[in-house]
Amino acid sequence: MSYLSYLECANCTSRYNADEIQTLCTKCQRPLLACYDLETASQEWDRDSLQERAPNLWRYRELLPVRKREFALTLGEGFTPIFHAHRLGESIGMSHLFIKDESLNPTGSFKARGLCMAVSRAYELGINEVVVPSAGNAAGAMAAYAAVAGMKAHVFIPETAPYPFRQECEALGAEVNLIDGLITDCGKIAKAKADKYNWFPVSTLKEPYRIEGKKTMGYELGEQFNWKLPDVIIYPTGGGTGLVGMWKAFDELEKLGWIDSHRPRMVSVQAEGCAPIPRAFHNGDTFAQPWQEAHTIAAGLCVPSAVGDFIMLKILRESKGTAVAIADDTLVEAQMRMSRKEGIFACPEGGATLAALEVLLKNQWVKPDERVVLFNTGTGLKYPSET
Numbered sequence: 001m002s003y004l005s006y007l008e009c010a011n012c013t014s015r016y017n018a019d020e021i022q023t024l025c026t027k028c029q030r031p032l033l034a035c036y037d038l039e040t041a042s043q044e045w046d047r048d049s050l051q052e053r054a055p056n057l058w059r060y061r062e063l064l065p066v067r068k069r070e071f072a073l074t075l076g077e078g079f080t081p082i083f084h085a086h087r088l089g090e091s092i093g094m095s096h097l098f099i100k101d102e103s104l105n106p107t108g109s110f111k112a113r114g115l116c117m118a119v120s121r122a123y124e125l126g127i128n129e130v131v132v133p134s135a136g137n138a139a140g141a142m143a144a145y146a147a148v149a150g151m152k153a154h155v156f157i158p159e160t161a162p163y164p165f166r167q168e169c170e171a172l173g174a175e176v177n178l179i180d181g182l183i184t185d186c187g188k189i190a191k192a193k194a195d196k197y198n199w200f201p202v203s204t205l206k207e208p209y210r211i212e213g214k215k216t217m218g219y220e221l222g223e224q225f226n227w228k229l230p231d232v233i234i235y236p237t238g239g240g241t242g243l244v245g246m247w248k249a250f251d252e253l254e255k256l257g258w259i260d261s262h263r264p265r266m267v268s269v270q271a272e273g274c275a276p277i278p279r280a281f282h283n284g285d286t287f288a289q290p291w292q293e294a295h296t297i298a299a300g301l302c303v304p305s306a307v308g309d310f311i312m313l314k315i316l317r318e319s320k321g322t323a324v325a326i327a328d329d330t331l332v333e334a335q336m337r338m339s340r341k342e343g344i345f346a347c348p349e350g351g352a353t354l355a356a357l358e359v360l361l362k363n364q365w366v367k368p369d370e371r372v373v374l375f376n377t378g379t380g381l382k383y384p385s386e387t
């Protein structure tokens, strides 16, 4: 089922056995990435085979890390629609504007992709207790897949997280821990507990497989655009698994011979109250300094410091992309406009991509006839209006 061959450190390129439980590189503490035998895959796997497959992310199973079908957990995640946003596009003078609507995933966000993969692979490797620090969406997604696998789930979320996130985790059977602090504080506490009780941590990029789930967004863009990638992708960035994952997917697709070398310019959007990536990008830094006193209503973007910062920054530069920070009131206004014009109740993070596009149009960094994809990463339903 899978051409997975080994894991490689994104920083020092040390190799690790993919069939043992791995977290970070033991030499430099940076993320490990899954490597596949793309040579053999390109000879044996044809993209036409996709036509007969179910509309979920396991349609790309050859380049996903789970080896045996019985461990491939599914709730119907992935293969979300991509809409040509005619009315919204027209209102801002764009002819080829698209929205990839990730709110249709199980548990209402694209976190389902990453957690589907991380939990499935953990299940295959014999793990039965998982833990995650989360702003909310990752916790719900992990709880859902842990429930499917019959695993015990522990989640650590900020006590300021909107109530629906907590309610969802409880309904799905997770043990919920409310933390007085940000996701980085949740991360520290979750790690201490994980070490103590031997729970497996599935924090962003601290295990190798969430990114494998997220990369399927890149495969889908290929497939849905008939193997001609768009010109610009605007992505609301927290830990960055989506950016890193899609870029990895494009490399893999090219090695398979399914796409040519045309790459989208990748744009990272964050909130003005927590913008370590735009700051580091515009300063020309290799790593991002942690953001002090982070705050934004777009909970998924409230990540003051990300382990994958250096990978994201490299991708933004390699792709000739850029990074934009948006004020909370601007992103909320854009969220409402995206929702009204396109019939999608977008999340604030999704709204931020529209606001970023408007900045880039004004700067003429984006041309009105370019093919631009906005990611609506989750549903607006989980954010109560008083926030």
Ligand SMILES: *Cc1c(COP(=O)(O)O)cnc(C)c1O
Binding pocket: 109, 111, 137, 138, 204, 236, 237, 238, 239, 240, 241, 242, 243, 300, 301, 347, 349, 350, 377, 378
């Ligand atoms: C987690 C999250 C993000 C950020 O995603 P990363 O891949 O971690 O950068 C954006 N939007 C929503 C709704 C999220 O839950």
